[in-house]
Amino acid sequence: MQQALAVALLVLVALSLPVRADRHDLVEMVTGEDARGWEAVGRLDLGGRGFCTGALIAPDLVLTAAHCLYDRDSGTRIDPTDIEFKAGMRGGRALAYRNVRRAVAPDAYTFTGAGSGAASPDDVALLELAQPIRSARIMPFETLDSIATGAQVGVVSYAHDRAEAPSLQETCDVLGEENGLLVMGCDVDYGSSGSPVFSFEDGVARIVSVISAKAEMEGRSVAIGVALAGPLPDLRARMAQGTGAFGGLSSGQVRVIGAGQRTETGARFVRP
Template structure:
């Protein structure tokens, strides 16, 4: 099906959109470096995985079902061959701590939106379609757990703002690739384009495909998918993230995911990071979704 093309990455035009090689310098740290190492053996960190492909480069991804991974479409581009990666060269390792995974699997299927134009289109508009669903060979989510997917969209943005959840972005930065690192308490700050949110979470090369998520209604849920880093109309650097609502609606319409992805996450066999829940349930004085979220499309200067 070509919602989703079939095997995937583009270097979206921004500053640093791709899964990258270890000798590249990290970009996308916004002010102080707020990334902290977390225990990949504990849920929800166990659901965050490192995606590697045949050319040696890496990205991040998140389990959203027993055998389903959400990541950035550009993470499937083989730089060496200058073509889409075959499934047999893709490998997903969930919940890494000191390079030891909670669970790992190969990939048997890849799907991404027909509207994603691939490596040649460097626009933010193309970045809004830069997502992919991977089907794993093994249902490692039964061990590592998985996150639910929210219905965050322009229509529901205010509801999430009023809920004021503490936001988290977690993935595998290329300079810290052996262990999952997280930024707790970052923000969605507005719309860069229709279908693409701007955020201030620290995210560098290798973090493409990582989730921006929160604890909502008794479950950890993906709010948005980090796919790019950009600077437009402002000296500041921003992260670009696709809201989960439109993404999951398209995936459901094309049968890329089952309806169960909306039911919430599952812990699997991984022990809970119980201290994290206490932090998240205390909340944040301003929440993680800025009131300017419905502000000027494409005007980064207005986001704050």
């Protein structure tokens, strides 16, 4: 298993690359009944530079991926006030619309570009909304620090081919964890960046990770998520203090081989 995980982390590819993942148990939530309980997941529109997925973990806080805060082509930081969170968006209409006021990510995170062949355990961010969302229909999710290998999780996401309504994959396995990154057999694609990964322990949906990248392991498409235990408590504290900065590279950042190359183990980089 450890060897398989090492192979997976050697073949990471950014979600902005259009690689098809295996699709199973993926259900588009097109009606209010379909989306019941998931209204706090929404689409993050990035000032005309595309979109990501995010989820409320407090009335005024959205959890997403740090790389969503950057223009994928130029690498420049997107002004947080240009980002809009659309809670529970279906059919082009959201239950609530909120502009973002402030964003924080770990000091150790540095954006290395779309398709750079890197994944970071610091690829997580908190966004503060300009106004809280207070609605009985839109309840923020709790978070969990960890999830066991072999546990089943689910992902709610928007993606390039399902941009107008979220989709739920309720059954995918946690294949392992290494260096603060979770490897999961979940269906993700570009636009899925920042999507919440849910545990269903005791019948309650709690966020245990956010989607950062996708990879190929032994010919199978897998998703890479950030474990929340390390970065999230610090982000909450910094948000409460009104501080935030982006620093240098994380010591745990994972790098991969170039497109089309093979490792000594025969692992192949996922082509765009």
